[in-house]
Amino acid sequence: MFSKVCKTLFAIVLSVASAYSQQLVPPIQSYSPNTYGGGSQNWEIAIDDKGVIYSANNQGLLVYDGLSWELLSLDTQSIIRAVYPFNNRIYTGSYNEFGYWSRNDKGQLVYRSLSPLMKDLNLRSDEFWQIISFKDDIYFRSFGAIYKYANNQIKKFTSINCTALETFKGHLVAAEGSQGISFFNEDGTKAETMADFKALQGKKIVDLKKYKDSLYIGTTDNLYIYSGDKLRSFPDPLIHKLLSEFELNHLLILSPNEIILGTLKNGIIHYKDGKVNLYNRTSGLQNNTVLGMHYAHHKLWLALDKGIDAIDLHSPFSFYTDKSGEIGAVYDIASYKNNYFIASNTGTYRFKDMVPEQIENSQSHTWNLELINGDLYANHNAGTFKIVENTFEPIDTHTGSYCFKEDQENKGKYLLCHYTGLSFYDPINEKLEDLKEVNFPVKKAVFDSDGSIWAAHPYEGIYHLFRKNDTTFSKIEKLPGLDGKANFSPQLYKVNDQIIVYLNTKWYKYNPFKGKFEAFKEFSKYNNCRLVYAGKGEYFFVDERDESVMYTDLKNSNILLPSDKFGDRLVKSNEKFIRENDSVFLIALNDGFARLNINKLKHRKEREWISTPFVINFSDGYRSYSLKEKPSISYPDSKNLAIRVGMPDSESSFLHYELSGDDSLEGDARKGYINLRNLNHGDYKLELSSMLSPGIKANTTAFNFHIQPPWYLSSLMKFVYILLVITLIAIMYWFNQQKLKKHQLQLETKFEKEHQDRLNQLEKERLMHEIDIKRKELANTTMMAAKKNEVLMEIQTELSKDKNKFSNQFRLKHIMNKINKAVKNKDEWKVFETNFNEVHEDFFKDVLKEYPKLTSKDLKLCSYLKMNLSSKEIAPLMGISVRGVEVHRYRLRKKMKLSSDVNLTKFLIKNF
Structure with a gap:
């Protein structure tokens, strides 16, 4: 008997020791008091139907919508001890106070106290630690009594020292501290049970949880199961051992084979299928004291004595984190002889029972681990080594090495890439032969289908090596820069028998027919993304812009892993994913490594819960608007609209919004707020979408609002504008009519003027014609007289x-006198003068005005010259000789002060 007990105790001790060892833990998201802006202690945590998180905090009620935290305090500033969402209300309990929060029409949580309904029921310094619902009624539990809220009335249900409440098979079950448990009917009377609860006597019951037809009863040091007829202790003694040491505080039952135990001293105990995992501060929790728990949508939310944590219990990811920092950044991982081996910047490590121990003489940077013929090799800063047991056996130590690549034409032989070039390694004969023609460092090499070798220099580009035989080359060719850029730090791969290169954020493939690299269109959607794994039709890419990871089979399966999945833990520019088996990948991190079950990830993606985003509050900076009707915002108040949105924690990557209307906008609302500035007036539709990956929407909700037009575009002003337009049209019509009349008058005036001008022109032409006739007559008369x-x-x-x-x-003299009189006949001159004035009006007046000293004889000569008569023709008219005319002309010129070079005739014709 004693031997059997010893063996049992020994097995328990071994189990506990195993539980204490380092382990791979699921993702843990921590929210510190600085993050959520509240007190350190969180007494209870709950989740409503939408997925919104509520925590009973030292400073009030914490609300987390998946994007941002909000702290709501009671007027009394009391500590909230209990929280319970039910029927769109959030019930809370505190010191001498309980009530509920509900959202008003503006989306704000408003508190209503139920304490005034107590009336004659005096609270005796009670603090309310638990709230549950039973048949649509709400029950508030303090340590001294239970109160029932129904039909807007508060009644004391019972007065007992109660430490836990639960409903089970139509009854309300109350744990009475160390006095066992009691079953109550709906009216407050105790119900009889057939079970014997003596085993609970003297044990402090801290929590009750039902699962189907079983009631689980947790004491500080053990777990019991009540099935309706009998009480039995939890069958695994390890649970009793662990609880005796760590002290149970809260209980969650996920299934009969999976139980979560929250302890006061060492975090949580995750019991599943007979296996135990402990998650505590060593694992990544902020605190070891668990005050409250809630499980929903794969995540276990913990209300801790300091902070709030969320554990993705069934995540396809699990992590090993080196909190000491001794291992450093991990560059490669290998699973070898049931142990993990780690290549890091501080050396090579073997994990035995998940405890790291450094391989002897492996200090310094290890780049790569390679399994060759059942042996494990390390490419190290000091050379190339084989790992035997826990030591480094040197293969080559004259220079550091990067990696191995098996020769396709000589199976069983490997190309060794190292700091000074290339070597061939024969692992069977352990023979190493340098390729002396390659005298530059090679970080990676791949074999082309024709047997040639592509080699990537760490800094200077890509080389193409054409083999002459196994160890010599006929030609070594350095490739020119791609797209006119230098080939710095290229990444070289062979995918589906194609040589591809990632360089300067773009993908290229080698075209053997053209003998050059060209854009790789099949990978164009992965520009800006490095390839970190390729094999068996599966690929992992890392986006250089945000360190997010994309898994794809280049067909139908595409899964985005946001950057926060790894929390900036990938080794930048040296990210590496290693396939452990058909379903598991190992991921190198800068402080450890991760394990990913890709099949589990795919399965979760097929059944994942995606939350629906919603609008929490809509304001213009001055006031909030009702969400129960379409908000209508005045134009002056619409310059800076603030929309608070929520997207409860789920598998979706981020929240995306699209605004459609007179203005169109889109973007991401990762922090829970959308700011819309300087929108035009009109109707708008805001679509909120939870995104699985860029371009792939999961759930979408829409929110409509209206921005009123500015005052100058209001209905009244539009009516005024219409009146103004009508008035303007009338004025314009009147002006146009006036203008038309004026124009018509101008046309008439113009017509009359043109008509008059035409008449005047005709008259002028007639007069000119008459003048021409008179001029001719004058000329004829003058010539006849001459x-x-x-x-x-x-x-x-x-x-x-x-x-x-x-x-x-005497008779002769008389005849001569008559001839003289006939020649100098004054009447003829008068007739000439009259006719001349008719043709050349104002001639004599103008000449006398200019030359007043001219005589009548001078004027007579001027008139003849005006008619363009010659001296010979003038002489008879003046009754003098031609010589006399010339003398007269000379004297006239002098009187008119004209120089000898001025033609007197032309002068008179032109100027008078």
Whole structure:
């Protein structure tokens, strides 16, 4: 008997020791008091139907909508001890106070105290630690009594020392501290039970939880199961052992085979299928004292003595974190002989029972681990080594090495890439042969299908090595820069028998027919993304912009892992995913490593719970608007709209919004707020979408609002504008009519003027014609007079020559006088002058005005010159000789002060 007890105790001790060892833990998201802006202690935590988190905090009620935290305090500033969401209300309990919070039409949580309904029921310094619902009624539990809220009335249900409440098979079950448990009917009377609860006598019951037909009863040091007829202790003695040491505080039953035990001293105990995992401060919790728990949508939420944590219990990811920092950044992982081996920047480590121990002489940077023929090799800063037991056996120590690559043409032999070039390694004969023609460092190499080798220099680009035989080359060719850029730090791969390169954020593939690299269109959607794993039709990419990870099979399966999945823990520029088996990948981190079950991830994605985003509050900076009707915002108040949105914690990556209307906007609302500035007036629709990955929406909700037009575009002003337009049209019409009349008058005036001008022109033409006729008549008359005078003067001359021949001299003299009178006939001059004035009006007046000293004889000469008569023609008219005319012209020129080079005739014709 004693031997059997010892064996049992020994097995328990071994189990507990195993539980204490380092382990791979699921993702833990921590929210510190600084993060949520409240007190350190959180007494209870709960989740409503939408997925919103509520925590009973030292400073009030904490609300987490998945994007932002909000702290709501009671007027009394009391500590809230209990929280319970039910039927769109959040019931809370505190010191001498209980009530509920509900959202008003503006989306704000408003508190209503139920304490005034107590009336004659005096509270005796009670603090309310638990709230539950039973048949749609609400029960508030303090340590001294239970109160029932129904039909807007508060009644004391019973007065007992109660430490836990639960409902079970139509009864309200109350734990009475160390006095066992009691079953109550709806009216407050105790119900009889057939079970014997003596085993609970003297044990402090801290929690009760039902699961289907069983009631689980947790004491500080053990767990019991009541099935309706009998009470039995939990079958696994390890639970009793652990609780005796760590002290139970809260209980969650996920299934009969999976139980969560929250302790006061060492975090939580996760019991599943006979296996135990402990999650405490060593695992990543902020505190070891668990005051409250709630499980929903794969996550276990913990209300801690300091902070709030969320554990993704069934995550496809699990993590090993080196909190000491001794291991450093991990560059490669290998599973070898049932142990993990880690290559890091501080050396090589073997994990034995998940406890790391450094391989002897492995200090310094280890780049890569390679399994070759059942042996494990390390590419190290000091050379190349084989790992035997817990030591480094040197293969080559003349230079550091990066990696191995098996020769496709000589299976069983490996190309070794190292700091000074390339070498061939024969693992069977342990023979190493340098390729002396390659005298530059090679970080990675791949074999082309023609047997040639592509080699990536760590800094200077890519080389193409054409083999002559196994160890010599016919040609070594350095590739020119791609897209005109230098080939710094290229990443070289062979995918589906194609040589591809990632360089300067773009993907290229080698075209053997053209003998050059060209854009790799199949991978264009992964520009800006490094390839960190390729094999068996599966690929992992890391986005350089935000360190998010994309899993794809390049067909139908695409899964985005947001950057917060790894929390900036990937080794930047040296990210590495290693396949452990068909379903599990190992991921190198800068402080440990992670394990990913890809099948589990795919299965979760198929059944994942995606929350629906919603609007919490809509305000313009001055006031909030009702969410029960379409908000209508005045134009002046619409310049800076603030919309608080929520998207309860789920598998979706982020919240995306799209605004449609007169203005269009879109973006992400990762912090829970959307600010819309300077929108035009009109109707708008805001769509909120929970996104699985960029471009892939899960759930969408819409919110509509209206921005009123500015005052100058209001209905009244539009009516005024219509009146103004009508008035303006009338004025314009009147002006146009006036303008038309004016234009018509102008046309008439113009027509009359043109008509008059035409008449004047005709009159002028008639007068000109008459003048021409008169001018001709004047010329003819003048010429006739000149001819007459010329004839008379010739006669006079002839008579003068033969005057002595005349007998009657008196008679001759009389004839001569008559001829003189005929030549100098004043009447003829008057007739000439009259006719001349008709043709050349104002000529004499203008000449006299300019030259007032001219005589009548001078004017007569001027008139003849005006008619363009020659001296010979003028002489008879003036009754003088041609010589006399010339003399007269000379004198006239002097009187008019004209130089000899001025033509007197032309001067008179032009100027008078």
